[in-house]
Amino acid sequence: MGGFKKFLFRGNLVDLAVAFVVGAAFASLVKDFANSFITPLIALIGGKPDYTRLSLTVDGTTFPYGVFVTSAIAFFITSAIVYFLVVLPTAKLIERMDRGKEATERECPECLAEIPIKARRCRFCTSEIVPLAQTP
Structure with missing residues (x-):
């Protein structure tokens, strides 16, 4: 029950x-x-x-x-x-x-899925991703 x-x-x-x-x-x-x-x-x-x-x-x-x-x-x-x-x-x-929101995701260059900006590997296609340069 x-x-x-x-x-x-x-x-x-x-x-x-x-x-x-x-x-x-x-x-x-x-x-x-x-x-x-x-x-x-x-x-x-x-x-x-x-x-x-x-x-x-x-x-x-x-x-x-x-x-x-x-x-x-x-x-x-x-x-x-x-x-x-x-x-x-x-x-x-x-x-x-x-309009004023900061982006939290980006597109994987291999499979075009949305992944977090800081990701170093795509969770969908598992390809390695070069991290985006972080602005101070």
Whole structure:
């Protein structure tokens, strides 16, 4: 029982559970934002993007391709919202925060892996590395 308890409270599992819950809440937030603001803007320009009634019938079999088209439009709208309102600003913020940081790693000339600046041997390809000259 102790091993199971240790497994449940391991950092990875708790982090994953928290990420899942926050991700679900964030997905709901993005969906509601799209439904409240983006979809009405698109409806102003070109009409409501609901094509769920579109279908194709071949030999008595119905292919409701409109459902896919509506889902694809929703996917692209949601992706654009996430990219422009979350990913891009976050990347700019991280870039701005990392400007003054001193580099702690460098690239191995043999395998191109990231290794510590003071390393004399690559931990990945085990090739010997000439240490960088340290500035006083």
